[in-house]
Amino acid sequence: MFKGRNAILAAVAGALCLAASGPITRLARTSAGTAAFYRCALVVLAPLAVMETRRRGPRSRRERIGALAAGALLGADLILWNRSIDEAGAGIATVLVNIQVLLVPVLALLIDREPMSRRFL
Numbered sequence: 219m220f221k222g223r224n225a226i227l228a229a230v231a232g233a234l235c236l237a238a239s240g241p242i243t244r245l246a247r248t249s250a251g252t253a254a255f256y257r258c259a260l261v262v263l264a265p266l267a268v269m270e271t272r273r274r275g276p277r278s279r280r281e282r283i284g285a286l287a288a289g290a291l292l293g294a295d296l297i298l299w300n301r302s303i304d305e306a307g308a309g310i311a312t313v314l315v316n317i318q319v320l321l322v323p324v325l326a327l328l329i330d331r332e333p334m335s336r337r338f339l
């Protein structure tokens with residue numbers, strides 16, 4: 219999708235959006251559940267899901283259950299992260315959300331025995 223300099227600019231833009239989301243959520247002075255709901259609702263993923271279903275065909279029952287479980291876990295993650303903004307502050311909450319980049323590959327290694335690439339190390 220992005221190559222060379224555009225990839226670097228896209229990565230920096232994404233990092234800035236992540237870094238700004240904690241303070242912006244704190245300034246909104248809303249509950250964790252409301253903030254998480256609107257973070258998901260504003261993305262508007264439903265049209266993309268419809269397009270993907272048309273392209274690949276309907277998913278099996280097992281795939282749908284897995285997708286629903288993943289969505290529920292993502293929703294719980296967003297609610298807990300938004301709550302951490304209130305409890306710990308925007309700075310620490312931003313650190314917490316960015317730690318996932320390191321934590322997920324380590325958990326994949328420990329739980330699924332998926333090897334880490336040299337690039338990660």
